[in-house]
Amino acid sequence: MSAPASASASPAAVDFFFSVAGTRLRYRDDGRGPAVLLLHGWTLDLEMWNPQVAGLRDSFRLIRLDRRGHGLSSGIPSPARDVADLEALCTHLGLIRVAVLGMSQGVRSVLAFARARPERVSALVLDGPPALDSAVLPEAPVDRYVMLLRMHGIEAFRREWSRHPLMQLRTGDPESRALLSAMLGRYAGNDLEQLAAAEHSSPALTSLDGVAAPALVVSGEFDLPARRQAARALAERLPRAELAVVSDAGHLPNLDSPHRYSSLCRAFLSRHIAPHASP
Numbered sequence: 001m002s003a004p005a006s007a008s009a010s011p012a013a014v015d016f017f018f019s020v021a022g023t024r025l026r027y028r029d030d031g032r033g034p035a036v037l038l039l040h041g042w043t044l045d046l047e048m049w050n051p052q053v054a055g056l057r058d059s060f061r062l063i064r065l066d067r068r069g070h071g072l073s074s075g076i077p078s079p080a081r082d083v084a085d086l087e088a089l090c091t092h093l094g095l096i097r098v099a100v101l102g103m104s105q106g107v108r109s110v111l112a113f114a115r116a117r118p119e120r121v122s123a124l125v126l127d128g129p130p131a132l133d134s135a136v137l138p139e140a141p142v143d144r145y146v147m148l149l150r151m152h153g154i155e156a157f158r159r160e161w162s163r164h165p166l167m168q169l170r171t172g173d174p175e176s177r178a179l180l181s182a183m184l185g186r187y188a189g190n191d192l193e194q195l196a197a198a199e200h201s202s203p204a205l206t207s208l209d210g211v212a213a214p215a216l217v218v219s220g221e222f223d224l225p226a227r228r229q230a231a232r233a234l235a236e237r238l239p240r241a242e243l244a245v246v247s248d249a250g251h252l253p254n255l256d257s258p259h260r261y262s263s264l265c266r267a268f269l270s271r272h273i274a275p276h277a278s279p
Contacts, residue, residue: 013050015072020088023075026066027089031057034122034273035095037086038064041104041128042140043161043187045071047179048103051258056266060273063098065089067106069190071183077191082109083116090120099273101125101265104166104251107234108132114211123272124215125265128223128251131230132208139166139224142192149192157192158184165224166251176255208237215241216268220249220256227251242268 017024028046030053038049046064053062068085069077086109090098099122102110107129114121130139149157161167162184169176215238219231235243244264249256 013053017072018089018092020068020085023068023085024073025068025075025085025089026072028053028064029061029093030064031060031062033060034269035061035063035093035098036269036273037089037095037098037100038062039082039086039100039102039106039110040064040067040070041106042077043070043167044103044183045073045186047071047183048252048254050179051176052254052262052265055258055262059266060269063089063093063095067109069188071186075190076194079105079109082106083113086110086113087117087120096120097122099123099125099269101127103127103254104130111208111211114213115208118210118212121213123269124211124213125218125268126215126231126234127218127253128220128227129217129230129234131226132234139226140164146192149189154189157189158187166227168250169252169256170222170248170250171256173255176258180252180255212239214268214272216264217241217243218253218261218264219243219245220251220253221245221247222249223251223253244268 013028015026015028017026026046038046038052040046040048046066049062049064056062065085066073067077067082068075097120100110100113104127107126110124110126114124145157145161148160167180169180217231217235219228231243235241246253246257246260246264254261
């Protein structure tokens with residue numbers, strides 16, 4: 001493990017880095033207990049989970065990864081490479097069996113990881129999933145964003161994306177709003193700049209065979225209708241899934257209603273992860 005590289009205002013928020021084939025990835029490792037990996041969505045980063053770390057670190061070891069090209073991780077964002085990065089992080093930390101929480105675009109990566117390495121996965125939390133049977137994300141006009149970035153720069157993209165329904169908070173909490181703004185400000189847009197829209201998309205998951213771990217599918221009450229439908233469909237497809245709706249929350253329920261979100265995760269994980277599950 002490399003030495004801490006930086007710390008935020010909180011003494012517990014320490015950044016660590018490890019490398020995967022020349023790509024330097026940031027992670028944080030907080031709390032004690034059964035291990036839980038947390039994977040953020042597109043244009044976000046590991047700091048989105050700050051409220052959950054504060055609420056759950058007393059009972060769980062929370063390991064957050066900046067997906068490549070997001071936050072302080074280097075490289076070009078590539079959902080197709082997330083599985084290998086998660087596997088590399090587990091190997092780096094000596095993790096044998098983990099629960100995994102994926103959000104939005106990260107849900108596909110987490111499900112692909114659970115398919116590829118079912119023996120590693122003790123439980124799943126799947127937050128705001130997209131439709132899984134298509135690689136295209138219809139809610140995000142990626143072709144337009146590519147053009148906007150190339151013609152007017154990253155700030156023009158950030159301004160437009162910040163107005164998208166998927167990025168809207170219902171809470172008026174200034175800390176949550178500042179956190180979301182800061183994460184978007186760290187997103188460099190390398191995938192939009194260098195890849196075509198089709199390459200940017202996550203691989204379609206037409207089969208969930210082999211995903212047998214207990215799963216909690218989370219949906220915000222006011223998420224986009226297509227996302228709410230995708231959450232219901234996913235809960236029906238998985239053999240051991242339950243669906244939870246976070247009231248008065250949009251696509252970012254962990255920021256809109258952090259206490260309720262963390263309570264749901266705590267209750268679910270406590271039922272399905274035994275203390276001996278952590279290494």
